Amino acid sequence: MENRSKYLPNKGDKCARCRKEASICLPAHRANFCPGCFVHYFENAVERGIKKMRLNRQDPLMIAVSGGKDSLATWQVLNDLGLDTKGLFINLQIDEFSQKSREAVQKFAEDRGLDWSEYDLKTEIGYTIPELHQQRQKKFCSLCGRIKRQLINRLAARENFQTVATGHNLDDEASRLLGNLIDDRQDFVEKQYPFLPSPHPRIPAKFKPLYRLEKKEILYYCELKNIQYLNQKCPFSKGATSKYFNQTLEFLEDKMPGTKRDFLYSYLKKDKNLVYEEPFNNCRECGEPTYVELCGICRLKNSLSRDNI
Ligand code: SF4
Ligand SMILES: [Zn+2]
Ligand SMILES: [Zn+2]
Numbered sequence: 001m002e003n004r005s006k007y008l009p010n011k012g013d014k015c016a017r018c019r020k021e022a023s024i025c026l027p028a029h030r031a032n033f034c035p036g037c038f039v040h041y042f043e044n045a046v047e048r049g050i051k052k053m054r055l056n057r058q059d060p061l062m063i064a065v066s067g068g069k070d071s072l073a074t075w076q077v078l079n080d081l082g083l084d085t086k087g088l089f090i091n092l093q094i095d096e097f098s099q100k101s102r103e104a105v106q107k108f109a110e111d112r113g114l115d116w117s118e119y120d121l122k123t124e125i126g127y128t129i130p131e132l133h134q135q136r137q138k139k140f141c142s143l144c145g146r147i148k149r150q151l152i153n154r155l156a157a158r159e160n161f162q163t164v165a166t167g168h169n170l171d172d173e174a175s176r177l178l179g180n181l182i183d184d185r186q187d188f189v190e191k192q193y194p195f196l197p198s199p200h201p202r203i204p205a206k207f208k209p210l211y212r213l214e215k216k217e218i219l220y221y222c223e224l225k226n227i228q229y230l231n232q233k234c235p236f237s238k239g240a241t242s243k244y245f246n247q248t249l250e251f252l253e254d255k256m257p258g259t260k261r262d263f264l265y266s267y268l269k270k271d272k273n274l275v276y277e278e279p280f281n282n283c284r285e286c287g288e289p290t291y292v293e294l295c296g297i298c299r300l301k302n303s304l305s306r307d308n309i
Helices: 033-050 068-079 095-111 121-125 127-136 138-159 170-182 186-190 215-224 242-255 259-269 298-309
Strands: 025-026 031-033 061-064 085-093 117-122 163-164 205-207
Touching: 025 186, 025 215, 031 033, 033 068, 061 068, 061 170, 068 085, 068 095, 085 095, 085 121, 085 138, 095 117, 095 242, 117 121, 117 138, 121 138, 121 298, 127 138, 138 163, 138 298, 170 186, 170 242, 170 259, 242 259
Parallel strands: 061 085, 061 163, 085 117, 163 205
Antiparallel strands: 025 031
């Protein structure tokens, strides 16, 4: 498990809610909590997101799970809050890393009696992640992310789910926002909202229940809920630039607690037009909804087969 020693309170510090001995210190909130009150605070943050995003609590939710701390914490908290959930695991077939990811998901689900589905990338699109990496190293994480997003849409629709929850946390969202603003990617900025309604009957709505919670808070929640997540980096993550944005925000957070939260929330406060254009086409090759003639997965498959001629 990762270290959260930086957030340990001083000896004698009291819980802001019940005045028992505190076990975590949250400088961004100028508050310390004991374990029980921390779980209350954590669940409350997710509940506030559910209300703000006007999510219907009766709708079953598919949770995209990787075996890491964020996605398993998402599944745990939504299940504890009484929502109807099912896990979705896409096996990227990255050797030992994917095996361990799968084991973490399986153990989590078995221990709690939760239902989940597993799909193999190779079966779904004809390539594993290592096979794709052999042919396309440039900006590989953004390619992998696009494939996963499209596949999650398809698989959730296949299982008749209308909403998918993912484990993106406050740190992910704030650093992604910083990257998108620096590169002036306005269309990406729009699509980063923590709740995106469904634009098409076969494209589910998206929800990021942990968007109000920081990594350190999720780590402590996992510790308290005995979530045995996979604490290992994907071997292909090396070139990802998002870590620089994350480090920049961490530096500011350290000097001025609450900066990450203020930065992200100031963007969320702006009026958002969350009604998206209907995808106007069915992919010429696979029939999936797409804005253009061919969906992203078919375009990728075609370009890879051309390269191999
Ligand atoms: S680190 Fe990059 S390559 Fe690995 S799973 Fe994540 S997005 Fe895909
Ligand atoms: Zn307390
Ligand atoms: Zn297609």
